[in-house]
Amino acid sequence: MAMAIQVLSPELVLQIAAGEVIERPASALKELMENSLDAGARMISVDLERGGIGMIRVCDDGCGIPQQELALALHPxxxxKxxxxxxxxxxxxxxxxxxxxASIAAVSRVRIASRVRGEDVGYALTWPGGTLEPAPLMHPLGTTVEAREVFFEIPARRRFLRSERTEFQHCLDCFRRLAIAHPKIRFCLHQDGKPVLDLDPALDLESESExxxxxxxxxxxDSAIHLAGEHLGIHLSGWFIEPRHASSAASPExxxxxxxxxxxxxLRHAVRQAYADVLYGQSRPRYVARLAIPPASVDVNVHPQKLEVKFRDAPSVHQAILRLLRSAWQKGAAGPVAIPTGTACPPDTGAGSGASGQPAFGKVREDRLDAGSSLAYLRDIATPLSIATEPGRLGFALAQVGNAYIVSESANGLVIIDFHAAHERILYEELKQALQSPSLAAQTLLLPIPLAFGVREVDALLSWREPLRxxxxxxxATGPRSVQLRSHPALxxxxxxxxxxxxxxxxxxxASSPDVLIRVFQEVVADLGCQGAVHAGRNLTVAEMNALLRTxxxxxxxDFCNHGRPTWIRFEYAELDRRFHRGR
Structure with a gap:
């Protein structure tokens, strides 16, 4: 027989609401620490017992809660704010x-003590088991909230808690995230009376990195770089892993x-797309990223635990992040090494470093660069490589070694370049640019090519017909399982x-996003660039080497090929001197 509809009791309503907000002890810790931060605290101390199951105590030096508002603070x-x-x-x-x-008080025994500025004493109350009339006590400026025996009145919920060690790890993760988010605040953490972390305020970039x-x-x-930039009123900053240090292991995002x-x-998609063609294999990006955006442009009231947000102009946010990160990689900010400015290298003489003009080492040829031997012959679409007389950060080529590498001299050291990886990136970027051209030429086929697919695949291709055109x-479509191809990109x-x-x-x-189409064709273009790039074993002239470096x-x-491998590394003279014990 169906039960009659009736209004739930206030106690049951509170416990239902608390179940959405307080999932485990770490959820209560997050809410209490955020309250302390909102109160303007400059120091937050956290004490846990039994991983937060036994007790959570958060003490701060914020503005405090007046006596007449203490009982009201426990009302839903x-x-x-x-x-x-x-x-x-x-x-x-x-x-x-x-x-x-209110949610924490519904699932645990809560004690609140607080003193506001200008008062000689503080006030405290305990609930349940106490009275909602605050009692005076000596207390420093700020607030202390203590929650004991989380879920003590909800045995079914308590049974779903993990071990004390696991619950402590969740609390520690929560503590770390908030400490990272607010570097100018001092945070202290104790577990069962033992100190775990004591973090001094970080007032500059160096102390924040420490x-x-x-x-x-x-x-x-050690493997990340700090980036900061602004686009469309959106400020992005943070530490991002250098592509060469990325790995497939679990990592902070x-x-x-x-x-x-x-x-x-x-946000995660924007970062992964920015890293897409500079990561090797299954490597994943790691980062701690801060986004500053006008509060009116983001809705934070979309998740019970406030873990998700909605942006009022999501495409602009995505584009801003993508543009700022890609700009950093394209400028070489994430390169294998930092390139300091210095005096120019001597001009290229077409030979190696020997005083007599003979090659210093390796296979160096003095042939003139002509149309037949230029790297530009590999793809008609590629722009011919120009030969510069001024050195850049990669310096001047000295020799080809190991049938795969170019050795060059820059202002501060020796540079080794993988010429296949380097040429692969050059062709890849040229092909990408050609693919995005509004005047992309089409090659009409003399005879249409029939292609067999499944029903779903045919429907998918037809949904892309206009962008593909x-x-x-x-x-x-020539049937439910087949299509015919009449023309394709001439590229x-x-x-x-x-x-x-x-x-x-x-x-x-x-997968109807235009990003899918771009990604698919970039994968094809990456393969094309790899196939067209000059391969190991080919002898290059000095002029060809320098043309490759300048381009x-x-x-x-x-700094990376389109599969994420580094295109060059550098050995500074200071490092060489150290290894040869010079200057001692």
């Missing part, structure tokens, strides 16, 4: 719903939006053009 939806729906549209604090303390090394490990900060830690697919494709050979269609047909049915210096993302 009581807050000092918003007053109207207009405030909800432009939230500037971490908390705003007024449900954290603090990050403590929280995430020195391996991350932390986004901080206006000081709030969030998990957002749009802009690229030079002309295809029609691609027929086999590669068909390969691109086959890859596109395998994309998921909901690589001007090529976007030239």
């Amino acid at each position: 939806h009581a807050s000092s 918003i007053r109207s729906t207009e405030d909800l549209a432009s939230i500037r604090t971490l908390g705003f719903r007024g449900e954290a303390l 603090r990050l090394a403590l929280l995430l490990g020195s391996g991350f900060i 932390l986004w901080l939006v206006n000081g709030r830690t969030v998990q957002d697919r749009l 802009e690229l030079g494709y002309d295809l029609d 691609l050979e027929v086999t590669l053009a068909v390969s691109a269609l086959e890859k596109l047909a395998q994309e998921p049915p909901d 690589l210096e001007q090529t976007p993302s030239g």
Whole structure:
């Protein structure tokens, strides 16, 4: 028999609401620490017992809670942070719903003690088991909130908690994220009376990097670079792993939006797309990224635990992140080494470094660079490589060694270049640019080529018909499982053009973003660039080597090939002197 509809009791409503906000002890810790940050605290101390299951205590030196508002703080939806729906549209604090303390009090035993500036004593209350009338006590300026026996009144929920060690790890992760998000605040953490972390405020970039090394490990900060930039009013800053240090291992991917830690697919996608053609194999990017955006441009009221956000202009945010990161890679900010400015190298004489003009070592040929031997012959689409007389960061070529490498001399050391990887990147960027040209030529086939697919694949290709036509494709369905190809981009050979269609047909049915089309064709172009690049074993003239170096210096993302391998490394003279014990 169906049960009658009735209004739930206030206690049950509170416990249901608390279940959405307080998932485990770490959730309560997050809410309490965010309250401290909103109160303007400059120091936050956290004490845990039994991984937070036994007790969570958060003490701060913030503005405090007045005596007359202590009991009100435990009421659901009581807050000092918003007053109207207009405030909800432009939230500037971490908390705003007024449900954290009420939810914590619904699932644990809570004690709040606080003193505000100008008062000689503080006040405290305990709930449940106490009275809502605050009692006076001696207390420093600020607030202390203590939650004991989390889920003590909800045995079913308590059974879902993990071991004390696991729950402590979740609390530690929460503590780390907030400490990273707010570097100018001092944070202390104790577990069962033992100190775990004591973080001094980081007031400059150097001390912040040292603090990050403590929280995430020195391996991350040693292999990352700090980037900062602004585009369309959106400010991006943070530490991003250099592509050559990326790996497939689990790694931090932390986004901080206006000081709030969030998990957002749009932001992660923008970063991964920016790294797309500079990462090797299955490597993943690692980063700690801060996004500063006007509060009115982001909605943080979309998740019970405020872990997700919605941007009012998501495409602009995505484009800003993509543009700023790609600009960094293209400028060489993430290159294998930092290139300091210095005096110019001696002009190229067409020979090696020997005083007599003979090659110093390796296979150096004195042939003149002509049309038949130029690297430009590899692809008609490629612009002929010019020979510069002024050295760049890669210096002047000295020799070819190992049938695969160019050795050059720059102002501060020796540079070794993988000429296949370097030429691969050059061709890849030229092909990408040609593919994006509005006047991309199409090659009409004398006889249409029939292609067999599944029903889903045919539907997928037909959904891309208009974008494909802009690229030079002309295809029609000849049945539920077949299409015929009438033309393809002149840039691609027929086999590669068909390969691109086959890859596109395998994309998921909901993959309707233009990014999918771009990614598929960039993969094809990457293969084409790899096939067309000069391969190891070919003897290059000095002029060809220098032409390659000058072009690589001007090529976007030239520090890596399109598969993510480095195109060059450098050995500074200071390092060589150290290894040879010179100057001792």
